[in-house]
Amino acid sequence: MPKHYLGIDLGGTNIKAGIVDDAGRVLSRGSAPTPGKDGFEAVCSAIARLGGEVAQRAGLTLGHGSIAAAGVGTPGLIDFDHGAVLNAPNLPGWTDVPLAKRMSDLLGLPTVIENDANAAAFGEYWAGAGRGDGHNASPPDPLVMLTLGTGVGGGIVIGGRVLHGGFGLAAEVGHLILHPGNDGLPCGCGQRGCLELYASANAAARRAKEAVQTGRPTSLRSCTEPTAKDLFDHAQAGDVLAVEVAQGVCNDLAWTCITLARVLDPKMIVFAGGMALAGDWMFDRIRRSFRERTWRIASADTLAIVPARLGNDAGIIGAAGVAWEVSQRGVLP
Ligand SMILES: [Zn+2]
Known part of the structure; x- marks a missing residue:
């Protein structure tokens, strides 16, 4: 089982991504502007491109078994049963969009989505304040x-x-x-x-x-x-x-x-x-x-x-952490 996870922090202005290991350490990171006004598909493509870049920077390849799963922290209201974003005020046109499925197809990885604030909380629990000194x-x-x-x-x-x-x-x-x-x-x-x-x-x-x-x-x-x-x-x-x-x-x-x-x-x-x-x-x-x-x-x-x-890394560590947690339970999509 690979020990690396792709964490993505999707914001209305920027996308941040990083490769995180199973102890919550960031191995590579990158960011790109969010092409929000170009719609859902453009944002998914931008995420996938950035994901490929940070994987390469960590000496890994997407979809070749070196990365276990991806997690995306997204703003908005989520339908967790279907991996869909029901609406996101900062992302025009995002009404019931199948984010998990689309990213899984583009990345070639099992992908889980999480509300951005929840993901950041998981990051602090897993690898930040919760880990202590x-x-x-x-x-x-x-x-x-x-x-x-x-x-x-x-x-x-x-x-x-x-x-x-x-x-x-x-x-x-x-x-x-x-x-x-x-x-x-x-x-x-x-x-x-x-x-x-x-x-x-x-x-x-x-x-x-x-x-x-x-x-x-x-x-x-x-x-x-x-x-x-x-x-x-x-x-x-x-x-x-x-x-x-x-x-x-x-x-x-x-x-x-x-x-x-x-x-x-x-x-x-x-x-x-x-x-x-x-x-x-x-x-x-x-x-x-x-x-x-x-x-x-x-x-x-x-x-x-x-x-x-965790400062600015909370989003990517948290998103990767959520993917790690779901994979630990053996219920990756
Ligand atoms: Zn209120």
């Missing part, structure tokens, strides 16, 4: 990952597998309702008060801007349009208003961790995305807020709340 004999399970970006993406690994849920919609953590009732801000998903309107990187920037507009004195006034990074930078520098706003964001993330802990009892919650680069300052506050507010039935210190480790 050394080589954890068994990764922390369950593990939840939240990616703090434009919105809040989520992925859950439980029992060594990505949790899909009954309708393929598990782990939509960004749409946990944090502020119920009519006071909650309206979300594009149709609900009100969703987490991502309060604790994504975009939301943190908006909260910073609103705070500046109150007229209170703050060093954030020097930023024309404060970003989440500005907010956390100014907070770390001691600006009182920035600390207040950043603490509010950390509290919202802590409440989210408590809710996730009550439902799943995870061993690890991982935060990824640009905002997680705020580092110890942010993580210390989330952990403290978690400890202050969580129940007293069990120790609050057993759950690890940590930053992601």
Whole structure:
């Protein structure tokens, strides 16, 4: 059985691909623009071309038994039973497209598809934060990952597998309702008060801007349009208003961790995305807020709340990891 997997991270703007071994190490990588406006078939061809390139760079060939399987992390809503993408907002014309089958034909490899946020979570579980400093004999399970970006993406690994849920919609953590009732801000998903309107990187920037507009004195006034990074930078520098706003964001993330802990009892919650680069300052506050507010039935210190480790490679490692996991179970398509 070959020990190499092709991992593909499909985004609305770029495709990233890499050859990953069965221990989650990246042997080669590459990227190409996503020809999204040219339609499904053009995107599949671009993925296949890039897959061939990264295989060659690792001294391997597609479809000749040197690569066990391919995994594709894709945006959008997935029909896991049929390996189809039901819709993807960033990819025009992608309505119920048979991505797994088409890529399998073009690559000459068994191919599994996974939601991109789920794939990244599996990557961290398999080869990133879950592996720890050394080589954890068994990764922390369950593990939840939240990616703090434009919105809040989520992925859950439980029992060594990505949790899909009954309708393929598990782990939509960004749409946990944090502020119920009519006071909650309206979300594009149709609900009100969703987490991502309060604790994504975009939301943190908006909260910073609103705070500046109150007229209170703050060093954030020097930023024309404060970003989440500005907010956390100014907070770390001691600006009182920035600390207040950043603490509010950390509290919202802590409440989210408590809710996730009550439902799943995870061993690890991982935060990824640009905002997680705020580092110890942010993580210390989330952990403290978690400890202050969580129940007293069990120790609050057993759950690890940590930053992601794989950075830009999370998508390709995760997609390859999902292909590895499915092949381990012997259920490759
Ligand atoms: Zn929502």
